[in-house]
Amino acid sequence: MAKPRSISLGSLLTTLADNATRRFLSGSPTPDPGGAGATVRFPPELRGWLDEQARTLGVPLSTIVVMGMTGLMEASKVEARGVPDADGLAAEVELIAARFQRLLRVHEINVPTALELFADDGITAAVLADPHALANRLQQGMIDRLARDFAVSPRWLAAETDNPGVVTGSWYKQLSTLFRHVDALARAGQDPEIILVHAQSADLEESRTIKNTRDWTYMTVLVRRRIFADPDRQRLVTVEQWETEPWSYHPCREQLKAIMLWAEQARRPRSIRLMGYALSDDIYDALRGRRVLPVDALRASQLRPWYPGDYVDGIRQPEELDGARDFLHRAWPVS
Numbered sequence: 001m002a003k004p005r006s007i008s009l010g011s012l013l014t015t016l017a018d019n020a021t022r023r024f025l026s027g028s029p030t031p032d033p034g035g036a037g038a039t040v041r042f043p044p045e046l047r048g049w050l051d052e053q054a055r056t057l058g059v060p061l062s063t064i065v066v067m068g069m070t071g072l073m074e075a076s077k078v079e080a081r082g083v084p085d086a087d088g089l090a091a092e093v094e095l096i097a098a099r100f101q102r103l104l105r106v107h108e109i110n111v112p113t114a115l116e117l118f119a120d121d122g123i124t125a126a127v128l129a130d131p132h133a134l135a136n137r138l139q140q141g142m143i144d145r146l147a148r149d150f151a152v153s154p155r156w157l158a159a160e161t162d163n164p165g166v167v168t169g170s171w172y173k174q175l176s177t178l179f180r181h182v183d184a185l186a187r188a189g190q191d192p193e194i195i196l197v198h199a200q201s202a203d204l205e206e207s208r209t210i211k212n213t214r215d216w217t218y219m220t221v222l223v224r225r226r227i228f229a230d231p232d233r234q235r236l237v238t239v240e241q242w243e244t245e246p247w248s249y250h251p252c253r254e255q256l257k258a259i260m261l262w263a264e265q266a267r268r269p270r271s272i273r274l275m276g277y278a279l280s281d282d283i284y285d286a287l288r289g290r291r292v293l294p295v296d297a298l299r300a301s302q303l304r305p306w307y308p309g310d311y312v313d314g315i316r317q318p319e320e321l322d323g324a325r326d327f328l329h330r331a332w333p334v335s
Contacts, residue, residue, distance in 0.1 A: 040065075058110030063129070095159040096138055097131035103150055103157070106296055107227070107236060149227050151240040152293060165290030168240040171221055175255060175331035178221070178242060179262055185225050186270040193273040194263045195222040195239070195298075196256065196308055198247065199284040204306075207248045216248035219256055220287060222294050239294035241287070250320075257324035260308040262332055278304040 042050065054061045104114050115125060121142055127133045138157070147154035153166040171178040185192040197220050198204070207217035221242040228236060245252040263274035279287065283300055286292040292300070312321065 056105050056108070056110065058112055066129075092159045093135040094131045096157070097134040099157055099159065099164075100134060100138060100146075101128070103146065103152065106293060107150065107238060109236065113236075149238070151238050153290070163290045164293050165241055165287070167290070168223070168242055170243040171259065172243060172245050172252060172255060175258055175262075175327060178223075178259065179332050182223060182263075182272060183266070183270060185223070186266070186272050190226040190228075191271065193224040193275060194259065195224055196220070196259075196274075196276045197222060197279050197284065197287070197297075199281045200278040200302075200304055201281050202247070202278070204247060204311075208250075208253070210248045213246075213248075216246040218244050218288065219247040219252075220244040220284075221256075221259065222298075224298075237295075239298060241290070241294045244288050254320055254323040255327050257311055257320060258327035258331065260312045261324055261328050264309055264312060274308050276306040276308045278306060 050061055050064050054064045104110075109117070111125065111128060114128065115123060122137050123134070127137055140158075143154050143157045146152070146157055147166070151166065151168060152164050153161060155161045156164040156166075169177055169181065182192045182194060198217060202217040204217065210216055221244075223240040223242065224237060225240065226236065227238050245256070247253050247256065260274060263272055266272040267274065277298070279297060280302055283292065283297050287294060287297045312324065
Protein backbone atom coordinates (compact mmCIF):
# COMPACT_ATOMS: atom_id res chain seq x y z
CA MET A 1 0.00 0.00 0.00
CA ALA A 2 1.39 3.38 -0.99
CA LYS A 3 2.37 5.66 1.82
CA PRO A 4 -0.04 8.61 2.12
CA ARG A 5 1.51 11.86 0.89
CA SER A 6 2.02 14.46 3.58
CA ILE A 7 0.77 17.86 2.48
CA SER A 8 1.61 20.95 4.50
CA LEU A 9 -0.13 24.29 4.24
CA GLY A 10 3.10 25.80 2.88
CA SER A 11 3.45 23.21 0.11
CA LEU A 12 -0.25 23.58 -0.79
CA LEU A 13 0.08 27.36 -1.11
CA THR A 14 3.25 26.95 -3.18
CA THR A 15 1.49 24.54 -5.52
CA LEU A 16 -1.48 26.87 -5.91
CA ALA A 17 0.84 29.81 -6.63
CA ASP A 18 2.78 27.79 -9.23
CA ASN A 19 -0.47 26.75 -10.92
CA ALA A 20 -1.62 30.37 -11.02
CA THR A 21 1.67 31.47 -12.56
CA ARG A 22 1.50 28.72 -15.19
CA ARG A 23 -2.02 29.86 -16.15
CA PHE A 24 -0.71 33.41 -16.38
CA LEU A 25 2.17 32.35 -18.65
CA SER A 26 -0.15 30.29 -20.84
CA GLY A 27 -2.15 33.42 -21.60
CA SER A 28 -5.40 32.11 -20.14
CA PRO A 29 -6.00 34.95 -17.62
CA THR A 30 -7.40 38.22 -18.88
CA PRO A 31 -5.86 41.20 -17.09
CA ASP A 32 -8.01 44.20 -16.32
CA PRO A 33 -7.53 46.35 -19.45
CA GLY A 34 -7.91 49.51 -17.42
CA GLY A 35 -5.16 48.59 -15.03
CA ALA A 36 -7.45 49.51 -12.17
CA GLY A 37 -5.99 49.66 -8.71
CA ALA A 38 -7.00 47.39 -5.89
CA THR A 39 -7.54 48.17 -2.24
CA VAL A 40 -5.36 45.98 -0.04
CA ARG A 41 -5.38 45.90 3.76
CA PHE A 42 -2.01 45.08 5.29
CA PRO A 43 -1.46 43.67 8.78
CA PRO A 44 -0.13 46.42 11.08
CA GLU A 45 3.42 45.03 11.26
CA LEU A 46 3.70 44.62 7.49
CA ARG A 47 2.21 48.08 6.92
CA GLY A 48 4.73 49.60 9.32
CA TRP A 49 7.61 47.86 7.54
CA LEU A 50 6.38 49.02 4.12
CA ASP A 51 5.91 52.59 5.34
CA GLU A 52 9.47 52.64 6.69
CA GLN A 53 10.85 51.37 3.36
CA ALA A 54 8.92 54.07 1.52
CA ARG A 55 10.16 56.82 3.87
CA THR A 56 13.76 55.65 3.62
CA LEU A 57 13.73 55.52 -0.19
CA GLY A 58 11.60 58.65 -0.55
CA VAL A 59 8.96 57.01 -2.75
CA PRO A 60 5.21 56.36 -2.39
CA LEU A 61 4.03 53.23 -0.60
CA SER A 62 2.52 51.99 -3.87
CA THR A 63 5.98 51.99 -5.50
CA ILE A 64 7.37 49.77 -2.73
CA VAL A 65 4.46 47.33 -3.15
CA VAL A 66 4.89 47.23 -6.93
CA MET A 67 8.66 46.65 -6.61
CA GLY A 68 8.12 43.81 -4.16
CA MET A 69 5.35 42.13 -6.12
CA THR A 70 7.26 42.51 -9.39
CA GLY A 71 10.21 40.70 -7.84
CA LEU A 72 7.92 37.94 -6.56
CA MET A 73 6.29 37.59 -9.97
CA GLU A 74 9.63 37.28 -11.77
CA ALA A 75 10.85 34.70 -9.28
CA SER A 76 7.66 32.66 -9.65
CA LYS A 77 8.00 32.73 -13.44
CA VAL A 78 11.38 31.03 -13.19
CA GLU A 79 9.99 28.38 -10.86
CA ALA A 80 6.85 27.77 -12.94
CA ARG A 81 8.74 27.45 -16.19
CA GLY A 82 11.10 24.98 -14.60
CA VAL A 83 14.04 26.87 -16.04
CA PRO A 84 17.18 26.36 -13.95
CA ASP A 85 18.99 29.48 -12.84
CA ALA A 86 22.23 28.82 -14.74
CA ASP A 87 25.14 29.35 -12.38
CA GLY A 88 22.90 31.44 -10.17
CA LEU A 89 23.26 34.41 -12.53
CA ALA A 90 19.73 35.70 -11.99
CA ALA A 91 20.14 35.55 -8.22
CA GLU A 92 23.53 37.24 -8.50
CA VAL A 93 22.06 40.07 -10.56
CA GLU A 94 19.36 40.69 -7.98
CA LEU A 95 21.90 40.50 -5.15
CA ILE A 96 24.10 43.14 -6.78
CA ALA A 97 21.11 45.45 -7.15
CA ALA A 98 19.96 44.76 -3.59
CA ARG A 99 23.38 45.61 -2.18
CA PHE A 100 23.48 48.92 -4.02
CA GLN A 101 20.05 49.74 -2.59
CA ARG A 102 21.22 48.68 0.87
CA LEU A 103 24.21 50.99 0.51
CA LEU A 104 21.78 53.84 -0.09
CA ARG A 105 19.63 52.92 2.92
CA VAL A 106 22.57 52.51 5.30
CA HIS A 107 23.83 55.97 4.37
CA GLU A 108 20.32 57.45 4.50
CA ILE A 109 20.32 58.44 0.84
CA ASN A 110 16.79 58.76 -0.49
CA VAL A 111 15.75 58.30 -4.11
CA PRO A 112 15.88 61.98 -5.17
CA THR A 113 19.40 62.31 -3.74
CA ALA A 114 20.50 59.04 -5.35
CA LEU A 115 19.21 60.19 -8.73
CA GLU A 116 21.23 63.38 -8.36
CA LEU A 117 24.40 61.64 -7.17
CA PHE A 118 24.41 58.98 -9.87
CA ALA A 119 22.82 60.82 -12.78
CA ASP A 120 26.07 60.64 -14.77
CA ASP A 121 26.02 56.85 -14.32
CA GLY A 122 22.62 56.57 -15.96
CA ILE A 123 20.75 55.80 -12.73
CA THR A 124 17.11 56.83 -13.13
CA ALA A 125 13.99 56.07 -11.10
CA ALA A 126 13.10 53.36 -13.59
CA VAL A 127 16.56 51.82 -13.28
CA LEU A 128 16.35 51.83 -9.46
CA ALA A 129 13.03 49.96 -9.66
CA ASP A 130 14.39 47.27 -12.00
CA PRO A 131 17.08 45.00 -10.46
CA HIS A 132 18.31 43.81 -13.85
CA ALA A 133 18.62 47.32 -15.26
CA LEU A 134 20.32 48.49 -12.07
CA ALA A 135 22.84 45.64 -12.04
CA ASN A 136 23.58 46.36 -15.70
CA ARG A 137 24.57 49.91 -14.75
CA LEU A 138 26.86 48.76 -11.95
CA GLN A 139 29.93 48.16 -14.06
CA GLN A 140 33.32 47.52 -12.44
CA GLY A 141 34.38 51.15 -12.66
CA MET A 142 31.30 52.32 -10.79
CA ILE A 143 31.66 49.52 -8.22
CA ASP A 144 35.27 50.55 -7.54
CA ARG A 145 34.22 54.18 -7.12
CA LEU A 146 31.38 53.25 -4.75
CA ALA A 147 33.76 51.07 -2.73
CA ARG A 148 36.20 53.96 -2.39
CA ASP A 149 33.65 56.68 -1.59
CA PHE A 150 31.55 54.59 0.82
CA ALA A 151 34.39 52.52 2.37
CA VAL A 152 32.89 49.13 1.50
CA SER A 153 34.28 45.99 -0.08
CA PRO A 154 34.10 46.03 -3.89
CA ARG A 155 33.79 42.24 -3.78
CA TRP A 156 30.69 42.59 -1.60
CA LEU A 157 29.13 45.05 -4.05
CA ALA A 158 29.90 42.59 -6.85
CA ALA A 159 28.20 39.74 -4.90
CA GLU A 160 31.49 37.85 -4.55
CA THR A 161 31.51 37.78 -0.74
CA ASP A 162 29.02 38.10 2.11
CA ASN A 163 31.27 40.40 4.15
CA PRO A 164 30.70 44.09 3.37
CA GLY A 165 33.52 45.46 5.50
CA VAL A 166 36.97 46.35 4.24
CA VAL A 167 40.10 47.54 6.02
CA THR A 168 41.15 50.93 4.68
CA GLY A 169 44.67 50.71 6.08
CA SER A 170 46.98 49.72 8.89
CA TRP A 171 48.34 52.07 11.55
CA TYR A 172 50.52 49.76 13.67
CA LYS A 173 54.20 50.63 13.04
CA GLN A 174 53.01 53.06 10.35
CA LEU A 175 51.18 55.79 12.23
CA SER A 176 52.18 58.37 9.64
CA THR A 177 49.94 56.60 7.09
CA LEU A 178 46.87 57.20 9.23
CA PHE A 179 47.94 60.75 10.16
CA ARG A 180 48.52 61.80 6.55
CA HIS A 181 45.21 60.28 5.47
CA VAL A 182 43.15 62.01 8.16
CA ASP A 183 45.03 65.26 7.63
CA ALA A 184 44.22 65.11 3.90
CA LEU A 185 40.53 64.51 4.69
CA ALA A 186 40.49 67.56 6.95
CA ARG A 187 42.18 69.74 4.33
CA ALA A 188 39.63 68.55 1.74
CA GLY A 189 36.75 69.63 3.97
CA GLN A 190 35.55 66.11 4.79
CA ASP A 191 35.37 66.78 8.54
CA PRO A 192 37.10 63.60 9.82
CA GLU A 193 36.58 62.11 13.26
CA ILE A 194 38.81 59.37 14.68
CA ILE A 195 36.74 56.86 16.65
CA LEU A 196 38.31 54.16 18.84
CA VAL A 197 36.02 51.22 19.60
CA HIS A 198 36.23 48.07 21.69
CA ALA A 199 33.86 45.47 23.15
CA GLN A 200 31.76 46.48 26.14
CA SER A 201 33.01 43.51 28.15
CA ALA A 202 36.58 44.86 27.95
CA ASP A 203 38.21 46.71 30.83
CA LEU A 204 40.91 49.04 29.54
CA GLU A 205 42.61 49.18 32.93
CA GLU A 206 42.69 45.49 33.78
CA SER A 207 43.47 44.40 30.22
CA ARG A 208 46.97 45.92 30.47
CA THR A 209 48.04 43.08 32.76
CA ILE A 210 46.49 40.18 30.82
CA LYS A 211 49.21 37.73 29.78
CA ASN A 212 47.16 35.10 27.97
CA THR A 213 46.79 36.31 24.39
CA ARG A 214 43.43 34.53 24.07
CA ASP A 215 42.00 36.96 26.63
CA TRP A 216 43.48 40.15 25.21
CA THR A 217 41.37 43.25 24.66
CA TYR A 218 41.34 44.61 21.12
CA MET A 219 40.84 48.12 19.78
CA THR A 220 39.63 49.10 16.31
CA VAL A 221 40.35 52.47 14.74
CA LEU A 222 37.50 53.99 12.72
CA VAL A 223 37.47 57.23 10.75
CA ARG A 224 34.10 58.89 10.23
CA ARG A 225 34.13 61.33 7.31
CA ARG A 226 31.93 63.11 4.85
CA ILE A 227 31.57 61.19 1.61
CA PHE A 228 31.83 64.36 -0.45
CA ALA A 229 33.51 67.67 0.29
CA ASP A 230 30.74 69.46 -1.62
CA PRO A 231 28.91 71.72 0.92
CA ASP A 232 25.54 70.71 -0.58
CA ARG A 233 26.22 67.08 0.37
CA GLN A 234 27.77 67.52 3.78
CA ARG A 235 25.15 65.43 5.58
CA LEU A 236 26.30 62.30 3.72
CA VAL A 237 28.85 60.54 5.91
CA THR A 238 30.48 57.12 6.01
CA VAL A 239 32.89 55.33 8.34
CA GLU A 240 36.20 53.77 7.37
CA GLN A 241 37.53 50.77 9.25
CA TRP A 242 41.25 50.67 9.97
CA GLU A 243 43.16 47.73 11.40
CA THR A 244 42.29 46.14 14.75
CA GLU A 245 45.16 45.59 17.17
CA PRO A 246 45.45 44.43 20.82
CA TRP A 247 45.20 47.14 23.47
CA SER A 248 46.64 44.55 25.86
CA TYR A 249 49.94 44.53 23.93
CA HIS A 250 52.13 47.35 25.27
CA PRO A 251 53.60 48.62 21.94
CA CYS A 252 50.12 48.69 20.35
CA ARG A 253 48.68 50.52 23.34
CA GLU A 254 51.40 53.18 23.21
CA GLN A 255 50.75 53.71 19.50
CA LEU A 256 47.01 53.98 20.14
CA LYS A 257 47.82 56.67 22.68
CA ALA A 258 49.98 58.37 20.07
CA ILE A 259 46.87 58.48 17.87
CA MET A 260 44.97 60.06 20.75
CA LEU A 261 47.73 62.65 21.26
CA TRP A 262 47.85 63.50 17.57
CA ALA A 263 44.07 63.92 17.31
CA GLU A 264 43.98 66.09 20.43
CA GLN A 265 46.73 68.32 19.04
CA ALA A 266 45.13 68.47 15.57
CA ARG A 267 41.68 69.31 16.89
CA ARG A 268 41.95 73.10 16.70
CA PRO A 269 44.06 73.80 13.61
CA ARG A 270 42.38 71.14 11.44
CA SER A 271 39.01 70.45 13.17
CA ILE A 272 39.87 66.77 13.64
CA ARG A 273 37.68 65.19 16.32
CA LEU A 274 38.32 62.22 18.59
CA MET A 275 35.86 59.91 20.35
CA GLY A 276 35.71 56.45 21.88
CA TYR A 277 32.83 53.98 22.11
CA ALA A 278 32.30 50.54 23.62
CA LEU A 279 30.12 48.39 21.37
CA SER A 280 28.05 45.40 22.41
CA ASP A 281 30.23 42.29 22.20
CA ASP A 282 28.32 40.67 19.32
CA ILE A 283 28.38 43.82 17.20
CA TYR A 284 32.07 44.38 17.90
CA ASP A 285 32.83 40.77 16.95
CA ALA A 286 30.93 41.26 13.67
CA LEU A 287 32.82 44.50 13.04
CA ARG A 288 36.20 42.83 13.58
CA GLY A 289 35.15 40.05 11.22
CA ARG A 290 34.03 42.63 8.62
CA ARG A 291 30.57 41.08 8.64
CA VAL A 292 28.97 44.45 9.25
CA LEU A 293 29.70 47.92 7.95
CA PRO A 294 31.11 50.32 10.56
CA VAL A 295 28.35 52.82 9.87
CA ASP A 296 25.84 50.05 10.65
CA ALA A 297 27.75 48.93 13.76
CA LEU A 298 27.68 52.42 15.26
CA ARG A 299 23.90 52.54 14.79
CA ALA A 300 23.01 48.98 15.73
CA SER A 301 24.93 48.82 19.00
CA GLN A 302 24.07 50.34 22.35
CA LEU A 303 26.99 52.74 22.38
CA ARG A 304 28.78 53.42 25.64
CA PRO A 305 31.02 56.47 25.23
CA TRP A 306 34.47 56.79 26.71
CA TYR A 307 36.94 59.62 26.35
CA PRO A 308 40.36 58.90 24.83
CA GLY A 309 41.59 62.24 26.13
CA ASP A 310 41.59 60.75 29.64
CA TYR A 311 44.48 58.51 28.57
CA VAL A 312 46.72 61.29 27.29
CA ASP A 313 46.15 64.10 29.80
CA GLY A 314 47.80 62.33 32.71
CA ILE A 315 44.56 61.21 34.36
CA ARG A 316 44.85 57.54 33.35
CA GLN A 317 48.02 55.49 32.90
CA PRO A 318 50.40 58.51 32.89
CA GLU A 319 53.46 56.25 33.02
CA GLU A 320 52.91 55.26 29.37
CA LEU A 321 52.80 58.80 27.95
CA ASP A 322 56.54 59.08 27.28
CA GLY A 323 56.43 56.08 24.96
CA ALA A 324 53.33 57.43 23.22
CA ARG A 325 54.98 60.83 22.69
CA ASP A 326 58.05 59.15 21.22
CA PHE A 327 55.90 57.25 18.69
CA LEU A 328 54.08 60.48 17.85
CA HIS A 329 57.22 62.52 17.22
CA ARG A 330 58.68 59.84 14.99
CA ALA A 331 55.48 59.58 12.94
CA TRP A 332 54.67 63.30 12.84
CA PRO A 333 57.82 65.32 13.53
CA VAL A 334 56.07 68.67 13.14
CA SER A 335 53.89 68.06 16.24
